[in-house]
Amino acid sequence: MLLTEQASQRILVLDPRRRHWDPESRPSVVRWQFSPLGDRRYKDLRPGDSWVYPSESKVRRHKGRTYVLTTASFGFAAVVDYPSGKRYWGAAIGPGDDHFNPHSAEILPDGNVAVACSTGAQVRLYAASRGPRASRFADAELKGAHGLHWDGAREVLWAIGDDELVTYAVGGTRARPTLKRRFSVGLPVGTPGKTPGGHDLFPVAGRPGRLWVTTNASVFQYDIGGEVFVQDFAGAEAIARKSVKAVGDDPRTGQVVSTVPESGLEETWWTTKVSVHRPRGEYELVNGGIYKARWFLPR
Template sequence: MSGGAVVLAATLLGVLPAVATPPGTGAGATLDEGSATPADHTVTPAVSPLVQSGPRNIIKRVQDTYVSNTDARDHSTGSVLHIGSPDNGTTRYRSLVQFDVARLKGATIKSAALRLHNSSTGSCAGWWMYAEPVAAAWNEKTVTWANRTAVVPGYQASANFGVGNTGCPDETRPFDPASSNGIKRIDVTATVRAWTKTTDALPNHGFQLSAGELDSKAYKRFCSMNPSASVYACDTAYNTPTLEVEFDATSPVVSAGNSKPVANGGYPADVPAIEFFRSGKVGDGPYQRWVPDAYHSVADPAGKLFPTRGWGGGTDHRLRPAGDYGQAAGDAVMVVADGNSGFVGVIPYPSLSGYKWAYNVGDADVSNVHGAELLPGGNVAVALSRTGTVAVYARSTGDPTSPAPGPAKPLSSKPLEAAHEVLYDPSSKSLWAVGGHALVRYPYDLATGTLGDAESFALPRQISQGKPAPAWGHDLEPVYGDPDRLWVAANAGIVQFSKSGRPGCYKGSERWPLADQMSGDMTSRWCTDYQAEKELNVQPLVKSVGNDPVSGQRLTTCADGCEGSNTTPSYTTSWLRFVTTGGDTKVTRWWDQSQHYRARWMVPGYQ
């Protein structure tokens, strides 16, 4: 990674997006002007929204069934769907599936795919199948071969595959179902675009699925919308028919953990969740939610991941390049830490199903994990605020496929009072961490997974009740667009840190850091020369901060009613605060009872 540049991207629907460099960036410029020497680097864009149909998402699964020429029974409660013919034309099958896409009306649809799990086939050589929009309404309990409706011409989508025969068995992966060879996709972009038009939209009556019915080579069987433990492969909710839609590509993903159980009226039960929003439409509500439950293939039969306390909504989460956990270049994972339960996980993204690594580091009374980071090679670093510790756990410790998990104790640990966040820096092979009094840098040994002696930088003190007091650091993020800078959020406010120590980057501040609390080389480390510092750094008790690498827009959260309304618990907020580099500010929320701690731009890059 020469010059500290990182070129990373996320895979969405198997397509690797181009790395975009926004105007005013790249060689000789930065998103946040003011550095003494502008950096030469490439900017990593935030990913665009991709929603999967599900019970908590804006695309809902509505109904599915299959019909046969040999009977008129109700097949809507079965766990499998059939298409084609298993007996050379004697018995013929077609299937029907329907999704509610009403909340995508008017969205710009970049791509759409119907995801299916193929668990039986008539030919390992593969054969064509088809998905076509249905022309009229149908009911899964009463539709039959005789009364099935026609399809709309001109929208036929097709795919050629076959898995599930003796010569080509389906190989399920319970901890990472998205990587199963039975997962197949059909491009249905044209139909979804037609359904979601604002005018002259095609009526949405779902899809008919079909295949050749004259011989058995085209026959296929899929899991239905009714998962069942008694049917092979169909015991996993990920394998149900799912509509995946990438949309509004110019609206980067914003995510926030919500510790308030959200009334949903269906499965899964009302529980806290990590919520995903379109950055420009937070008020519309989340388009997708994630919970570490059986529905998302996070199984815990032995009670090791949640031994004492339940999931609390996620204290920390961020997107990272998958590295050794990925199947291909561009794969991404979401690293999650939950202070209430002690759960820490590395979750495939954007599938959000299964896990690559998961371990419980101790609940709120034991460790109170506040931050997590993925390290090269698959080890995981955590910040434990209860014990004041930064620790590194081995990849083998949380590997769900390992027959002999690694030791429960960490590979390495270092004391740091009120440790709240960790951040890996590939340019210096270091782990940064922020605590109550200091920002520290630990050299990281890639071979042994151990942390070296800390280089410590005292946080500028704040003035509280007329006296100097600790700043109490809470968050640590890269300044996307300038690999020399880090964002630091604290009880005192927001500041940038220069890793190289750039003279003159401190230009004063109206609230923090104050000039009379700066000494020595602090003025070349703690920087206030970034754009719109006056408009961004206006609040105390800041719990998170970060910037969108494309637009430069910043996102922050604070606590204790700092936006004018109190929430319970007091360290959370219902508001997300956006500030442009020009100083324009928008404070928005989707629900007045939300309890957000940290909010993130979903960017798969370390710096």
């Protein structure tokens, strides 16, 4: 299980065989962890300022290697080699404040890296293939940019914002990439008079051609071929609820994990629990401040 854990400012890979995680008393539950704080390989990104409220963690395979992609709300964005922690690429986007609020990242087949900046209303595509400190980028405007997913079958970059789900065509060269909006669809209407509040975007592992989409109001799957948002997936009655920060399924078991905020914690968006669906269950992290949780499934 891969966690974006804000209370301890770490990315954690935890043992899924344990339902009660207490790293202090049982360190063995932590299979792997990452924090750039005190790591010389990330010193130029000023993690003391930029690594505040880690907001994304997801695992990807690229050219035979496994990487963890991560962002933090005060400007940090990086692609981290697993398990060495070596830096493939990283950037500090307005470090020290949430002016841009990097909220998700994605690596493309050519090695470049896209970053969604929610407060900055931008999707940026960095020429990360040029090296770990590459700073050149192309950008496209997207209000409330929150999630990203590279669609290899259609060769487009999906992105979710406050009000819409969009795709971008990637052009130019590896050194000078470009982004051009190709398609957009409005998100399902939530509370009348309020933005739908698009949040998480992730492929449905057990059903290619669909995307998990979360909004302030509920959880949907987007059927790409049919161009329609649906809630016809197994377990929808428990999974589809408001304020879900992350959702994803394991194609081998069909189990779905999700995170929703828990009252009474230091921050209103934190939780100590990861919900499991089909069958229903729960993981708990002692003294946690979990934002997102995903199955550790390199692809």
